[in-house]
Amino acid sequence: MESFKFDRQLVIDGALILFGSFLLATGYSLFLAPAHISPGGVYGLALVIRELLKQIFHMEVGLGTIALFFNVPLFLLAMHGLGKVAAVKTIVTFILVALFSDLIDTWFAGKPLVEDAILCSFYGGAILGVSVWMIFRAQSTCAGTDTLARVLSRTFNTKVSTLIMFIDSIVVLLGLWVFEDWRVPLYSWIAIFIYSKVVEALQPQNPHKSVFIISDKTEELRDALIGRMGVRGTFLHGRGMYTRAEREILFIIIERKNIQPLKKIVLELDPRAFITTADVSNDTMPILL
Template structure:
């Protein structure tokens, strides 16, 4: 395990950038805990949420409890973390989050910045999600639920999303017993908001559109899309189930702003064309974000 952590690749420029993203993400997560979640007694699930509950009854440092709680999970989940690459970044994220969470006690007032539960829930969830998203962009995980979710998925066949739901819900329910059920309900909102923010940061907020076009003039439509919109077109073979006629299906990926121009182009060439506009979560390759970073 130690040899895997000390490979020459660990010192490349790209790796250093990923480590910086993980460190920044861990700091932002800790900031969310100290500014909003801990003062408001909002439990967001996972090991950090369980640590909040333990801290409430014992007074033990939250960061220390996060670190101790993640150690056995990290050992169990080593083989499910995608190898040493993910494990190194996960270990860094856990260690820094624990350090920052306890260290910020000296700089942030115990009552946080607001006494409004709605504000604590909203901004705490957003900050937490931004931190998580940065850790994910650094090719790491935040430990806790991430590790346990992968173990449950591998051993029991439970989907990752269901595993997160199970583990986080159990912790939030425990928070309801410790603090109040009202705060437990807010805790569920924190999980939802942080999930949206983490997805936006880690995968990007851009949503693309896919278009399937069935037309009697495929050559003209293809030429128009490639020359006017400057988008690539893939021609797929198709056969009408009712008519039995063979007719090509045009497939292309465009941005949201190009949907109406595409409709107009197709309408001018073939008003009787059939179009299906779908939504793509991400587009990688020529004309969009590169698949391989240089």
Template sequence: MKKYFKENLLITIGILLTAISLEYFFYPNNIAAGGISGLALVLNKIFGISPGLILIIANIILFALAFILIGGNFGGKSIYASFGLSLVLWLIEKYLSPTAVTHNLVLATVAGSVISSLGIAMVFSQNSSTGGTSIIAKIINKYLHLDIGKCLLITDFIITILAIYTFGVDLGMFGLISVFLIGSMVDKFIEGFNVCKQVFIISSKGEEIVKYILNEVDRGCTVLDGTGGYSKANNQIIFTVVNRRQFIKLKFKIKEIDPRAFITVNDVREVLGEGFTMLEG
């Protein structure tokens, strides 16, 4: 239950950040930063329909097509994220009358891209997505056999061309810059969420350290018997992977148990298995 609450809380925060970037940075400045949200801005300019309403209709159509054409194995979290974003956008437009935080196009592009990237990364980190062009990309992938990344690039490029036609070259190019900024920053943010510490501990008091890792840190570990190359002393080599908060806790405890312990620490970008992201997830 706690894990379910945490996942949905992070998805909700990600939805809110993405909505803020769209309604207070991109939309008021006519910056179409790719995706269905960019297409919604173009259609809003042409037909005067609320972008939030366009997103709701677009997601209904896209999910229906996905279920018909590719089976639609997206899960409840992706449905929640995609329609949740559409609903939040519609509510902001209806009740808050959003205006641009800045009309400086460079600042709006950079700030909007950073906020949007963080929001999208939070959603992606919970094995969810906001739908939109990712669904179109999967359909193209199935029938044209192109890589997903190339399919996403194709859909975003088409939307950018529409934005250039609708808003002019300058605004269209800012939208293209934002597409590339978001694409690169999302990966960096996701890496930041997933970074853990890979720890090797060599100590003569290994049993006490292992007990602390298992009972207090609540992580697993692997223990190997070792012999010092110079001292010939028998030691235990303990291998474990912990998150950053747990590592701080573990480091201070090791100092208390065995000040002479030898520790090596490495950052790891992704951990799969029990206690972390399961392989089948």
């Protein structure tokens, strides 16, 4: 029965990744790219580079092909923090998005489904929101600029959300420079806004959870969680109310999608561990050492 449940979940995740990747490629190739809208991220940067290659070298390179050159190194940056299953899902996701992007671009010859740039930004942003939600539901990622933001956040001790906004804004401004059209940033920021609102509507919960772990093997858990998932946490000193025994409690803040991998690691090392989770606000997130 356990094997059946696992296989069933794997099929569901595979379907979400497949359709999510197709929708993501559709949003870029049929709405955003033809209208010269670069809403940040790897594909926004790929759109800018493709236009530069056209202008300077008169080369026609697929959007997905260019994006792969960025996704691969970004995946390698994030690989140490992913489990084996999540790593495979991520690889499959960004390869599928690249493949679908180039195929759709070839089939439609780079022509948008609608001519109005504002409609392209609305439809493109909405499709991106739905597709990214599906991919996240499958516990996968696109190895995008959020990966780079996470790496930089550890170096500069800055919020990941702030760095993502900063990186995406740079990409948007690069689009303004390359396309020489002041409407490009406006349409791009409209697409980003719609995209974020769709994700928020589909997944209203806070993306982070606080986790308290009570175990007699806290040091082993610490080594495993840092080494295999790259998470940070804090040891809290507690005392049992009945036995009054002294013990350490591991407190961690982690993304919701990583809860199940974390529980699996903990229970593998200590099947008797007590784990409790709760929603947490990013604005009140403490610094974890």
